[in-house]
Amino acid sequence: MTPHTFQFFHGNTLSDLFAQDLAVQGAGDEQFALILNYPATAKWAAYPNTQKYFLQDGSSESTKTSFDKICQKEPWKILAVLGKALPGVVINQPPDLLVQYWREHFDFYGTRLEMMDCSTYLDNLNESDRINQAITLFPFDHLSPEKHAVNSDTHYQLLSKAALVKLGVSCPHYQTYDLNSVSLNQIPLPSQFPYLIKTSHGLSGEGTYIIRDRSDLNYCLEELKKYLKLNLLRTIIVSEFVKYEVNNYCVQFYINRSGNISLIGVTQQLVSSEGNYLGGLIDYTNDLSKFSEMIAAVGQYAHQQGYFGVIGFDVLEDRDGKFYAIDANFQFMGLWQERLCSICNKLNTVYRVKAYSW
Known part of the structure; x- marks a missing residue:
């Protein structure tokens, strides 16, 4: 290739x-x-x-x-x-x-x-x-x-989490369900924990549920019922859980109207065992070549759809070195602002790695 x-x-x-x-x-x-x-x-x-x-x-x-x-x-x-x-x-x-x-x-x-x-x-x-x-x-x-x-x-x-499979990159196996066509209690769920249930357009981590046991499932279903009652939910995603994760990345770039890509950077994301975002580590000397095929695929799809702007996609790396895209954000993301700030910050020649959380 x-x-x-x-x-x-x-x-x-x-x-x-x-x-x-x-x-x-x-x-x-x-x-x-x-x-x-x-x-x-x-x-x-x-x-x-x-x-x-x-x-x-x-x-x-x-x-x-x-x-x-x-x-x-x-x-x-x-x-x-x-x-x-x-x-x-x-x-x-x-x-x-x-x-x-x-x-x-x-x-x-x-x-x-x-x-x-x-x-x-x-x-x-x-x-x-x-x-x-x-x-x-x-x-x-x-x-x-x-x-x-x-x-x-x-x-x-x-922006829908249901669109991940269309990006042409490796991702966890998942099924999408239209709640206009199927009720929550009719959805076939995995027989073994853990797995994930996601809403289609959760904001800032909202609507993503790691299901590790029956208690997690009951809480998730109650939350989904509340969204349905508010008429704010149409689609959910049931996804496999990536095991043996060793790294969690967010890769960010800009795609212009002509389909040309400008790299912004990559961050290593810090997440708690419960799945809550804790912040990120940014190494400004990072080589993004290992993500180049994924960047090309995501960028090509975005360009075909007529999108231009910033894109950030989250990638898990397992112990075997395999990458799985778990989310794609066709919008600005919190970590790219920090990278831009550092570009114009005279101190960035000293502080090559920074950890922070908004």
């Missing part, structure tokens, strides 16, 4: 990544903007995603992802490395103290913000003559289809 050689991204900001694809013009004449926040289904959301593009962000109001995470913490991480060329839609201004920290630690030199009211921002975007298309982390029910920079239906399908 012909080896694939990809170049690393050498820019300083997210704007540098997207510059190759977006015809950004002069100030006051922007065509594109980035919506920095995810949608939500909670009652606090002015534009809940409860009509078409369902996501699983908590099975009850008390467990749903909070406003401060979706509209402050996550957007500000992106804002820190956004750059000035690509405007960012912000519904909460970052505190001055945080901006000062960015300036002191990684040469932050400002961004171009589109400040909008959180109760009207999607209507404002739909009616905007200046912003023709919005780059999103997840499609929005209330943002018109023509305003999505990536086709919203396509993006939603790519």
